[in-house]
Amino acid sequence: MADFAGQHAIITGGSSGIGRATALRLAREGAHVTIVARGRARLDDAREAILAARVTPDQRIGVVAADVTERQQVDSAVAVAIEEVGPPDILMTSAGIAHCDYFRAVPPEAFERAMATNYFGTLYAIHAALPAMERRGRGHLVLISSGAGLIGIYGYAAYSPTKFAVRGLGESLRAELGPRGIHVSIVYPPDTDTPQLKEENRTKPAETRLISGLAKTWSADSVARDIVRGIRRGAFMITPGLEMTLLARLHSIIGPGLNWYFDRLAARARRDSRATSAP
Numbered sequence: 001m002a003d004f005a006g007q008h009a010i011i012t013g014g015s016s017g018i019g020r021a022t023a024l025r026l027a028r029e030g031a032h033v034t035i036v037a038r039g040r041a042r043l044d045d046a047r048e049a050i051l052a053a054r055v056t057p058d059q060r061i062g063v064v065a066a067d068v069t070e071r072q073q074v075d076s077a078v079a080v081a082i083e084e085v086g087p088p089d090i091l092m093t094s095a096g097i098a099h100c101d102y103f104r105a106v107p108p109e110a111f112e113r114a115m116a117t118n119y120f121g122t123l124y125a126i127h128a129a130l131p132a133m134e135r136r137g138r139g140h141l142v143l144i145s146s147g148a149g150l151i152g153i154y155g156y157a158a159y160s161p162t163k164f165a166v167r168g169l170g171e172s173l174r175a176e177l178g179p180r181g182i183h184v185s186i187v188y189p190p191d192t193d194t195p196q197l198k199e200e201n202r203t204k205p206a207e208t209r210l211i212s213g214l215a216k217t218w219s220a221d222s223v224a225r226d227i228v229r230g231i232r233r234g235a236f237m238i239t240p241g242l243e244m245t246l247l248a249r250l251h252s253i254i255g256p257g258l259n260w261y262f263d264r265l266a267a268r269a270r271r272d273s274r275a276t277s278a279p
Contacts, residue, residue, distance in 0.1 A: 004026055004029040004030055004031040004228075004232075005029065005030030005031070006030065006031070006032070007026075007030075007031045007032065007089035007090060008031065008032040008033075008034070008060075008081075008085050008086045008087065008088050008089050008090070009022075009023070009026050009031050009032070009033050009034070009088065009089065009090035009091075009092060010034045010036065010078065010081050010088045010090070010091050010092070010125075010129060011023050011033065011034070011035050011036065011091075011092045011094060012036045012037070012068050012074075012092070012093050012094060012095040012121065012122075012125050013036075013037055013068075013093070013094035013095030013096060013144075014033070014034075014035025014036060014037060014046060014092075014094065015035055015037035015039060015042035015043045015045070015046040015063075016037070016042055016046070016194065016195050017094070017192065017194030017195060017196060017220050018094050018144065018189060018192060018194060018220050018223050018224060018227070019035065019037075019092065019094035019095070020035070020046050020049070020050075020220070021219075021220035021221045021223065021224035022092060022094070022224040022227050022228065023035055023046065023050050024049060024050055024053045024221075024224070025221075025224045025225065025227075025228045026090075026228065027050045027051075027053040027054050027055075027059060027061065028053050028054075028055060029055070029228070030055050030056065030059065031059070031089075031090075032059055032060040032061070032062075032085050032086065033050055033059075033060075033061050033062070034061075034062035034063070034064060034081035034084070034085050034088075035047070035050070035062070035063055035064075036063075036064045036065075036066050036068070036074075036077045036078075036081070036095070036125075037065070037066075037095065038065065038066070038067050039065075040065050043063040043064075043065060044063065046063070047061055047063045060084070060085045060086075062080075062081055062084050062085050064077040064080050064081060065077075068093075068095045068117060068120075068121030068122075068124060068125065069113070069116040069117050069120060069121055071120075071124045071127075074121070074124040074125055074128050075124070075128045077128075078125065078128035078129050079128070082132055087132040087133070087135070087136060088129050088132060088133065088139065089133075089138070089139060089140065090139070090140045090142060090231065091125060091126065091129040091133075091139070091140070091141050091142065092142040092144070092227075093121065093122040093125050093126070093141075093142070093143050093144060093166075094144045095117060095118075095121050095122075095125075096117060096118045096121075096144060096162075096196065097113065097114055097117045097118065097196065097199075098114070098156070098158075098159040098196055098197075098199070098200045099113075099114060099158045099159065099200070099203065100155045100156055100158075100159065100200040100201075100203055100204045100205070100208055101155060101158075101203040101204070101205065102155065102205055103157045105203070106157065106158045110158050111157075111158045114158045114159055114162050115161070115162050115165070117162075118159070118162035118163060118165075118166060119162045119165040119166055119169070122143055122144075122166050122169065123169065126141060126143075126169075126173070129141075130177075130182070133182050134180055134182070137180065137181040138181045138182065139181070139182045139183070140182070140183045140184075140185065140231055140234075141170075141173065141177070141182065141183070141184045141185070142185045142187060142227065142231060142238075143166050143167075143169065143170045143184070143185065143186050143187065144166070144187045144189065145163045145164075145166045145167045145170070145186050145187060145188050146159075146160075146163040146188060146189060147188055147189070147190055147243075147244055147247055148160040148163050149163030149164050149166060149167045149188065150167070150188060150247050150248055150251045151247065151251050153208065153211065153212075154205070154207050154208050154211055154266050155204060155205045155207065155208030156208070166186070167186055170184050170185075170186040171186070174236060183234050183236075184236065185230055185231060185234075185235055185236060185237070185238050186236065186237055186238070187223075187227055187230070187238040187239075187240075188237065188238070188239050188240075188244050188247070188248050189218070189223045189240055189244070190215055190216070190217070190218050190223075190240060190241055190243060190244050191212055191215060191216075191217045191218065192217065192218045192219070192220055192223050193217050193218065193219055193220060194220055197217070205269075206269040206270075207265065207266035207269040207270065209269070210265045210266070210268065210269045211265050211266070214265075215241075215243050218240060218241065222240065223240050226238060226239075226240040226241075227240075237249075
């Protein structure tokens with residue numbers, strides 16, 4: 001079981017949502033934390049909250065402004081974090097964006113931005129932090145995927161493939177890095193009350209709303225609690241809630257049934273939309 005006191009966690013996307021909530025929980029357990037994100041105002045606000053969560057005044061809390069879609073910026077951010085706080089024991093890649101809409105309504109540029117942020121932003125951070133972990137023969141990579149990285153969801157054509165890619169990266173790295181003392185965890189959060197979800201809801205199709213309404217929305221802190229527990233256990237799959245646990249373990253078996261059910265929900269949403277729009 002991990003003792004987080006004195007460990008250094010680098011968290012991309014750490015200024016809001018699940019990343020910020022996890023940073024707060026790790027700080028409350030004595031960890032040094034560096035958060036990386038684009039917006040300076042959000043970074044500074046998060047830093048004040050994390051400082052207030054520390055259990056000892058010698059815990060170091062760093063912030064670095066960087067765009068995870070730019071490899072050189074990520075390399076620089078990780079280098080600064082290591083120089084100011086120390087080599088990372090934990091790297092958590094939670095920077096992400098989502099655009100939810102009908103496929104034809106999403107411009108190709110949105111697909112490119114999603115892959116650049118969600119997948120390549122994860123890849124760049126791992127590539128930058130891994131050498132320091134390998135030199136010490138220990139470390140823990142925590143990759144944030146999604147339930148939409150286990151099964152394609154209506155309306156998430158620009159998002160779901162990026163999270164499948166994150167899942168594939170984590171599964172590929174698990175066996176390769178394990179013998180070097182580096183653990184890999186993939187997190188599959190359910191819908192979580194974050195700024196990203198609010199942005200998704202602006203363009204979410206009626207069909208997607210009906211499908212996603214089947215499951216409850218979690219708080220960022222509740223997801224962060226399960227992430228910290230999963231890191232402590234050294235779990236490969238971190239699946240907050242029973243629904244995500246069943247989906248992660250049985251998606252290949254239950255996928256056809258879920259698709260059948262989702263298709264009928266989507267058809268119902270279209271019928272309801274036509275009925276309400278009829279004169």
